[in-house]
Amino acid sequence: MSIHVRSISKSFGSFQALDDVSLDVAAGTLLALLGPSGSGKTTLLRIIAGLEFPDAGSIEEDGEDITERHARQREVGFVFQHYALFRHMSVFENVAFGLRVRKVPSAEVTTRVEELLRLVRLEGLGGRKPSQLSGGQRQRVALARALAIRPKILLLDEPFGALDAKVRVELRQWLRRLHDEIGMTSVFVTHDQEEAFELADEVVVMNHGKIEQQGTPDEVFDRPSTPFVMDFLGNVNVYHGRVENGRAFWHGIPIDYPAYPHAQSREARVYLRPHELEISPPGAVANRLGTSLAASIVRVTRSGPITRVACRPHGSEQELHVDVPTETARGLQITLEPGTHVAITPRNARVFIPGPEYSI
Amino acid sequence: MVAHATPKSNESKPIAALLVAAAVAIVGILIVVPLVSVFYEAFSRGVGGWWAALADDPDTRHAIWLSLTVAPVAVAINTVFGVAAAWLVARFRFPGRSLLISLFDVPFSVSPVVAGLALVLIFGRQGLLGPTLAWLDWKVIFSWPGLVLATTFVTLPLVVRELIPVMEAIGPEEEMAAVSLGASGWQVFTRVTLPNIRWALLHGIVLANARAMGEFGAVYVVSGHIAGATDTMPLRVEKLFQEYRQPASMAVASVLAGLALVTLVAKFVIERRLEAESRDLEAARGLENTRLEATRP
Structure with a gap:
């Protein structure tokens, strides 16, 4: 499903988080929103998810205006920065949550959750509580939970930020394969340029609530269009x-x-x-x-x-x-x-x- | 005590012993001895006498029944209010928020008698709403609605105060995750918010209930202490005592004291669960934080 962001602005009090941002994400793309903290990348992600609403501008999915549509009706999978797993529920019930609130029959829920736990390589851990899992395992539960409702769009907020270096690289490659297999449109937020460049089809560099440059990793790296991008992409x-x-x-x-x-x-x-x-x-x-x-x-x-x-x-x-x-x-x-x-x-x-x- | 706890433990031993003795003496004189003497007096004529004092007097029976209805109603009102108010204050930032939090504490700082008088000024026959209530033929003061209002007022801070810090510590992320997964507001509340705050909520309810059962001052003013009509258990204790019916008075008092002991046990059990939960939360946060720091350049 394609996403079209048209002239979105958003402020929190006197802080302008997004300033007239427009962005097109083609269906099936894996796109990275890259920028320093406070650049507005997370706000943009949350607006696409329907967790925040813009002050001005609109959002379209496949040409349909969904600006006013609540997160609940958007069928978007969202993976939170610190996973936000339901602490009092088992891994199984965490993954099942989206299906349970949709009143999916119990037998179907079991089949789907087991399929997802296999997909994220956590089969056999369904009975655990989130507190009994490692960071990487929690991250995969969060992913399985977001995928359970078969979203057309997957949004990830700093998906690897809280993991150690080795797990991060593994999960990155695994996420890339997963994205290609499922064939959805994915957008993730990161402040790590290496992560953006290795994982994404397209990179959007943001700063001070504006988009500095959008392009393939090669385009952005070889032809930075602003001094900020040049600077941000590392030693110079x-x-x-x-x-x-x-x-x-x-x-x-x-x-x-x-x-x-x-x-x-x-x-x-x-x-x-x-x-x-x-x-x-x-x-x-x-x-x-x-x-x-x-x-x-x-x-x-x-x-x-x-x-x-x-x-x-x-x-x-x-x-x-x-x-x-x-x-x-x-x-x-x-x-x-x-x-x-x-x-x-x-x-x-x-x-x-x-x-x-x-x-x- | 471990002998090598601190190098100075030998020198300070006499002082420590003195302090411990003082604490034990104060707790004994102020809490244990009076409590035991209440039960001693109550059962001075045996269990049969105790039971007769409670069950044979219709006014006492009514007072027990009234307390057992007024307190739960007040606690129920406070539970609904407490959850809603704590959610508002913990999840949103708005002008006047700090003032609102301070206002939650007013019932703790105002004397209950003043609270009762304030209710009379509003709902009494000569009060602000007096004519309206008289026209509607609703009796608030000198009737059970007044008792509920007074009890609700004095127990107001207990549930909300308990919930605000817990809800703030948990944060809104789990609720947002539930929304993004398609949960309705009610589903978010019953499946995510409520299970996360259940022990804190129960703690607040137990405290509010104990306070509601024992409330005297505010209830005294609004009840008009009509025997068999508006006397609650604490009011009945006082009235029997004034009428020189000490054994009957102590029998009712022993019921209140027994309730306090039950509350104490419940509080202890709940507090252990709360501590366990906050340790879990900290462990989860701790893991994230160390990982985060490790990845920062």
Whole structure:
């Protein structure tokens, strides 16, 4: 079932949680709402579920306006951040709840619940109380409970937030398979970009109650459309410079920026991702008109397959972070250690002119 | 006591012993001895005499019956009000919320006699609603509706006070989950909210009932103490005592005291269940919190 969110606004007192947000989710998509806390992602999810109502705007499912429809009638599966399992009920009764309130015959309930407990790999634990389960098991009970009513849409609020790293990765892959098998439309909220990128077909980045960018993980990662997205998607080197005549300058190296062809110089920011910078022996830097930058290494840290190098360009106080695949680092003619002179070559850089709405 | 509990335990032993002795003496003189003497007096003519004092006097029989009807009605009103008010205060934020919570406590801080007088001022013949009630031919003051009103007033905070912290601790998530699964308001209440608050609710009901049975001051003012008509058990105890019928007075008093002992046992059992539930809740929250912290960068 497709979801269409049209110009939704919502405030809580003086806090504007959502500001004129529109979003289309195609049927069968697994979509991630990604953003920092307070960005409005959970509010948007709750509005789609019918647990909150927007101040303005509308929501459609398959072209039908459901804005005024109460959560009870929306047939949406919702998985809460802390699972919200019914503490006094057994696992079985938790999963059965949605069927019981619909007055489904008892025999049918038993069949369906057992089928779901098998699906979430909790067969045999139906008699337990939620307090006797681990975090990962509770999460799967919450999922089974939401799926029991055969929802067309599954909404998950920080589904893996409260789990430890190993369980989180397992459940993530399992959820992806489940989504594909059942073929519903799923939306989940997360502040973890790795989770969003690994799991989702589409990522929506939110900030301050607005959507910054929507696209496939590749689109969002390779072509961030705003400085916020660039920043939020992880480590990035930010350089404050100026732009004129369609070019920005980064330590004297020109970077094309055709969007600003004017001769009048203007403040701009250059963003460079650590893995899009190349390190090479200093020989290449003899010619400063080239595209390399002379620098000396300040610090080297190795984290598995990636070697992180912090260096300081000559004549600058600002540190520059470069990520080198450890294998590449071994193949270099120089040893990466503090004090070594190197040349840095940007493979890719992005320029943003700071707008009034954005500041770091 | 364990000898090595604290390094100073040897030095402070005499002081500790003194404090324990003082506590035992106070509890003994103020609680145990009077309670025992009530039962001693009540049964001074044997069980037969005790039973005769209760059952043979029609006014006493009526007083027991009246107490056994007025108290449950007042408790029932307070239960409905308490659950509704606690839900409102625990689940919603609105202007005047703190003021409302403070108002719940007024019956605790106002003398019951004042409460009774206030009811007379409103519902009495010369009162605010007096003419209307007279026209309707409804008798509130000097009649059982007045007793119910007075008893309800003095026991008002007991249920709601008990429920607010429990409902706030549980949070609204389970109720929202039930709604998202298609439950109606009533289904959410009976299947999710009520089972979660049942022990706190029972605790409040037991306390409210004990207070309702024993209420004297407010009821004294509104009842007009008409024997065989508006005398409740505590009023009957006082009247028999004033009439120098001490054994009969003590027999009725022993029923009230016995009720207090039953309440005490019930309270003890319920409080243990409440503690177990709050431990469960904390354990569940604790698990989530440690996991959350572990995943934060």
